[in-house]
Amino acid sequence: MPLFRERPPDSTAARRWPFVILLMALLGMLAMLIFDTWQQMHKLPEGPEVYLQSPETLVSMRLEKWKLAIPRSMLIRKPDSSQNSIDMEVLWPSLAGRKPENAKAFSDGSANRRIIHLHIEPRRARADSNTRFETTYQYVLETDDKSRVQGLNLRVFRSGSGYPGELLAYGPKDQPSPSFVARCPDPKRVVLPENCLREIHLNEDLTMLIQFRPALLKNWQELDRRLTGLIDIFMTRDPAQ
Structure with a gap:
């Protein structure tokens, strides 16, 4: 009789992975949205010229x-x-x-x-x-x-x-x-x-x-x-x- 028996796969942990991946994707999308909003708030509005190619103070x-x-x-x-x-x-x-x-x-x-x-x-x-x-x-x-x-x-x-x-x-x-x-x-x-x-x-x-x-x-x-x-x-x- 073996000293250690192989444990069966944890079906509960396996079911959690799709939710973890989905949560990480949502957090990534939220971070991108926050960053984009910050950029929009801190850049000048679009004007008739292209002198604002880089961020201005x-x-x-x-x-x-x-x-x-x-x-x-x-x-x-x-x-x-x-x-x-x-x-x-x-x-x-x-x-x-x-x-x-x-x-x-x-x-x-x-x-x-x-x-x-x-x-x-x-x-x-x-x-x-x-x-x-x-x-x-x-x-x-x-x-x-x-x-x-x-x-x-x-x-x-x-x-x-x-x-x-x-x-x-x-x-x-x-x-x-x-x-x-x-x-x-x-x-x-x-x-x-x-x-x-x-x-x-x-x-x-x-x-x-x-x-x-x-x-x-x-x-x-x-x-x-x-x-x-x-x-x-x-x-x-x-x-x-």
Whole structure:
């Protein structure tokens, strides 16, 4: 008679294995769901461009009634609690912030610089660049300058107008109420590269000042749409206000 008898297979343990496998599969699916949800909460919403190919560190800020979450790579300076404006820089046309692969473009100081400076602040005045054309600019322009660029009129400000060394780019050409207006340096009077300046109202609370090289005027039909669309991605209204 053998000292040890072989024990019959444990049928109860065998029946447990399918449930263990199913439980592990469910836990794996749950973990994937939690991870995917976390990614969705911590990434930027899909925008019109593909500059968000890698995760960005977002910096949360507040201006008036609006909350903004902006990629750190786009911010010029580190925000603090007392800050009442936001300064950003993006590369045209990708609208990307400063990164190792494009750092050279951000250091470019030439007339062909493709960096656009955005300054967002509380809206203090009713007028933006388009409104000022109607109330002021059109009355202080030289009448004999008929220059054109990509469908825009380029007219120099009169002497004594308060805008020395500047011209006005506005259009579409031959339209009484232009949809695009920007003050730019007059290349005949300015030696060093300078920026054009355009001011637009983002909403009833915020204004955005856009600074860019005159070389980018050829993209005027895209500038407003793409830049305001970019800011819209980062901005939400505070429901408590």
